[in-house]
Amino acid sequence: MNKSHEPLSLWPDRRELGLATDLYQLTMMAGYHAAGLGESRATFELFVRKLPNHRSYLVFAGLEQVIADILALQITEEQIEYLRRLPQFQAIGSGWFDSLHSLRFQGDVWSVAEGTVVFAGAPLVRVVASAPQAQWLETLLLASLNYPTLVASKASRIVAAAQGRGVFDFGARRGHGPHSAFLASRASYLAGCIGTSHVESARLLGIPPIGTMAHSWIQSFESEVDAFQAFVDCYGERSTLLVDTYETLEGVRRAAAVEPPIRAIRIDSGNLLDLSIRARSILDSADRAQTRIVASGDLDEYRIADLIGAGAPIDSFGVGTQMITSADAPALSMVYKLVELEGKGRIKLSEGKKTYPLAKQIHRVRDASGIIIKDIITQADEQSIGEPLLEPIVRNGRLVASLPTLESIREHARSEYESLPVSLRTLDTEASFTIEYSDLLQAEARRLGVC
């Protein structure tokens, strides 16, 4: 049992994502093939069943990544050999395994744009493909959209609470595995953060990388003064000095005395309101009015709102754990459901999990000033007032949309936030958003027995 082996990284190559899926997708794929449904045209829709606690809207995010992965999705020779050997598949004929060699996604994907504010019950992504291909995408699609949407939604609240002060993503170490930090840097930036501490995300995405120093830097020198000076000798006026390693206000005094004057100090513990007020006063008295105050340490939208409400002279916030884990709402009930097969509506009646039949469209209705009034869900091709939100991204397995840059998604997210009714923008809202289903859709749902 204890024989030695090379340590396994468990960081697969992208080419191996074709089996990053639930087994039942493959079981069903083989089953559709055997049952003669392998070419049946299926429409699946992805939506959020219910908003998580403490959320009155979501910011949709993660589309670009999953589109890139879907376009490259395949199953390798080695993976096919593994499947052939599984006891589950012993009765499956060799034809199905052979067909996996050339399996690529050849269907259509429609989607809401990233950065759009969205609500429970509305279809965010629509996949039209052969039943097996549509099934194949399910797990990857959900895993790739669930989390960025969760983080972008949390970040949007945090950025709003900061009222124009900068918010940095400091979460990399607390994410659910090292990969989540990549997704979170992007999702939090598109929702309004102004930078990330995660260097590789910053590099790949063109996000401003942000960083100060850790306590270990201070601890590595004989005194705090030596540590500050050594850092400033390197980084000059760009320096941000961490002042709370030993005694915070003493640290502030030392940071205020350093030459040249530094860009900022960072306070990472203690009573941030009290300490920031005293720090501001020390800095101002030392002719350091230009030196900014950065706060960090388990911050979230509520603590930031409280600090700003109480007049804390904090210029920017580094937010880690609470944002990267969306700690007060760490899961999103995003699902992917069959709604149409060969042109006929499909439903499900499971308790608390009913779904509406047929391919759909969201029509967003706004008032004259652009504020969102309601979403009307219609059949896909139905005429309606309001702007349709689902647009074609992939057709027959090829990208047909011009994907926006991250900067333009960020700009879109900002304008979307501003178009929310004020009642949905408060941190602890009881207000809920109106989603209507068109008469045609309701009639079809009733006809099929959805109450």
Next chain:
Amino acid sequence: MNKSHEPLSLWPDRRELGLATDLYQLTMMAGYHAAGLGESRATFELFVRKLPNHRSYLVFAGLEQVIADILALQITEEQIEYLRRLPQFQAIGSGWFDSLHSLRFQGDVWSVAEGTVVFAGAPLVRVVASAPQAQWLETLLLASLNYPTLVASKASRIVAAAQGRGVFDFGARRGHGPHSAFLASRASYLAGCIGTSHVESARLLGIPPIGTMAHSWIQSFESEVDAFQAFVDCYGERSTLLVDTYETLEGVRRAAAVEPPIRAIRIDSGNLLDLSIRARSILDSADRAQTRIVASGDLDEYRIADLIGAGAPIDSFGVGTQMITSADAPALSMVYKLVELEGKGRIKLSEGKKTYPLAKQIHRVRDASGIIIKDIITQADEQSIGEPLLEPIVRNGRLVASLPTLESIREHARSEYESLPVSLRTLDTEASFTIEYSDLLQAEARRLGVC
């Protein structure tokens, strides 16, 4: 702003993980170099500051992955060019950038074994390396250990609550990004789950893959009866049929009538206690005593304990969202702190975040029957009663330990759970575990001013 571009996958190659770190690690690395501390021997320790809510112990997990990644860690040419262009590094001489080409981790890593039950305040990993190299690992180490430990700890509770009934990992779609599912499959399996729905994890790790069918399978046929029959035609006695798509008990009756008799039914919604009792009765009356009942649908340890306590005849549980996100405790306050530099103890006094100086060891003290009594934290080389838990894994950048197989880690985790005092095994424990610091360690801490 809207110019078209190829969609970015944001799934980096393993060779690019060298910058999957916080910017301040690099800032400090360059700073140590400039300040003449580039070769200073530093000891960092990784520990959990405080147990999360609802946890009385943790199951340590994730070591093998991070060791594999550390051994391969490097910084690519392209990444170095990116750093050279960052405004932050404008004053840094070219020598430091040049040195990054050959940067590899050449230090030592000591660690507790995976599967070991651990507590707040005790050092779980010790890194001894040059200050810059030790700093370089911080973010990756925390991101790689935090999450698997969180999931293994949650899974351990869920498995305990199931009292010997099987628990499957069904979480892939709800993880924080598609990569987290790999880590979670492994962490939940080592903590006692009996399989995972995630095929690629199963393939890479040798975990049993598990799967049934989705509602979409049922919806794809003209009737539930047709759907059941088509599946059984493929998978025969191995079939597990999902019975709650339309009307659950009617679904059970239909599943009970299928030939050949099937392995199991799955109920995914509704009142699981009531439905499982009625389903059992229907199955038994139909001469289907061998057909098992699998339950799923937002389960966690509390719901499982309640179901079993109330006598629900459920044979196994599929657990998704709550386990893969560790939803009631989605973050772990795992930190990595400098404790020694060039043989001298280092401390930090930040409010609520004090650390003990010097390289340390955990000595675990057990009673005659093997039950854990307490952990004594000592200086690294201090003699003490109890079994030392930190063992050398990497020396001078090379693997020196024989890493256990996943099966033997799982066996170790089981025996560890059984060695917990009963007071720590209840789901809602108020009991806490005793960690003692040796006299020598306390004296040194006092000498350096840690209260």
